[in-house]
Amino acid sequence: MKSAKIPERTVTRLSIYLRCLEELEADGVTSISSKELAERFGLNSAQVRKDLAYFGQFGVRGLGYYIADLKHNLERILGLKQEWEVALVGMGNLGTALFNYRGFREKGFRITAIFDRDPAKVGQMVDDVEIRSVEDIVSILRRRKIRIAVLAIPAAGAQRVTDQLVAAGVNAILNFSPTQISVPPRVKLQSVDMAVLLKTLSYHSVRSDRRLQREER
Amino acid sequence: MKSAKIPERTVTRLSIYLRCLEELEADGVTSISSKELAERFGLNSAQVRKDLAYFGQFGVRGLGYYIADLKHNLERILGLKQEWEVALVGMGNLGTALFNYRGFREKGFRITAIFDRDPAKVGQMVDDVEIRSVEDIVSILRRRKIRIAVLAIPAAGAQRVTDQLVAAGVNAILNFSPTQISVPPRVKLQSVDMAVLLKTLSYHSVRSDRRLQREER
DNA sequence: TAGATTGTTAATCGATTAACAATC
DNA sequence: TAGATTGTTAATCGATTAACAATC
DSSP, rough: OOOOOOOOOHHHHHHHHHHHHHHHHHTOOOOHHHHHHHHTTOOHHHHHHHHHHHTOOOOTTTEEEEEHHHHHHHHHHHOOOOTTEEEEOEEEEEHHHHHHOHHHHTTTTEEEEEEETTTTTTOOEEEEEEEEGGHHHHHHHHHOOOOEEEEOOOOOHHHHHHHHHTTOOOEEEESSSOOOOOOTTTSSEOOOOOOHHHHHHHHHHHHHHHHHHHHHH | OSSSSHHHHHHHHHHHHHHHHHHHHOOOOOOEEEHHHHHHHTOOHHHHHHHTTTOOEEEETEEEHHHHHHHHHHHHHHTTTOOOOEEOOOSSHHEEEEEEEHHHTTTTEEEEEEEOOOOTTTTTTTEEEEEEEEEHHHHHHHHHTTTTEEEEEESSSSSHHHHHHHHHHHOEEEEOSSSSSOOTTTTTEEEHHHHHHHHHHHHHHHHHHHHHHHHHH
């Protein structure tokens, strides 16, 4: 086992491999080679082997990887063997969608704290979770040692809330606010900006349409 | 102007630059250097200049970039000068959140077609858009020449619906279904898997916690 | 003109892929 | 054992950064 620093993309691919292993296991397959696994994603087999080798030797030469064993190891590496409490800030449409998203709970992520700025929402119960004021973020998260937060609020208050999350000891934030926010290096920030994603897609649409127009001439 | 093929990341950064230019313009700033712009994102100034230079010469030596001019150019490049009709497949929580997300409309993306599998939803109106059956995807999108689709359905039917979108002539898909889907090369697919994002974050949380434990010893 | 900053080339860095000895 | 596939090193590729002539 090496101990080099691990590329971000490797970690992302691990959970993609894992999703595939789950499907394979459901199909009753017991082992798979890096070549077969790679083909399912259009990746290179050496990349699969290298990604896995960062964390240990999980394969069997001449055979490949035992699915149950590899799956167990990936879950352990990704921390999916434990339950994670997650704080959700912003209970609008997106926040509600995320709260109800089954994929989270299935993977051991439980949203057990909800915050909103709107006094009309504070105090309401969502399933068995009470919506609390954003003012209480630091005290509540500190006491309950919650380490992961999802940010689903408008751009305006995003940096201020982020600073509170950081002060509360959170070390991973999934940000859906459409704005640039900054965190200290010890905190892992992952931003998803819907508008940026769509804009990137529209760039490709423009190009496709122009190509079509050229071809029609 | 060069005509090399443009890295995906460059296109993504363009819309990030654009967001910043909008803020600057609102603040009454009229020009900015690549150095100042880069510092706002923790990027390198050469990268900013290089990203922009893929599309033309927008700067003024000795001065920097005129904000109004650069903003105009980026909007043109990203296709934001035109309105885009967008089809939304799946009107559950996430679909509803996306439909109501203001950021889309502000950037010229209008969801003008909604599809759902649930017969109870088909026929309902959402604002002025009627929910249609997923069976009608091909005929409706073809007729209305809709080029961009957002997929917000469970994993199960995702590939089948994608095939229909492709058959209907869509050339860009933003996919929120938690599964691997494949498209022909002419179609641009951008996938956002919430669970994968959270798993990546939890990996970092595990590491942070272990580091804390070591330090406590 | 002098100072500043672009656009672009060359150097560096990091990630992907090929190749192959080790070994099941 | 013979065939297959891993784990890992070396080669390649692509993206980022440094450097600097061009020029406002």
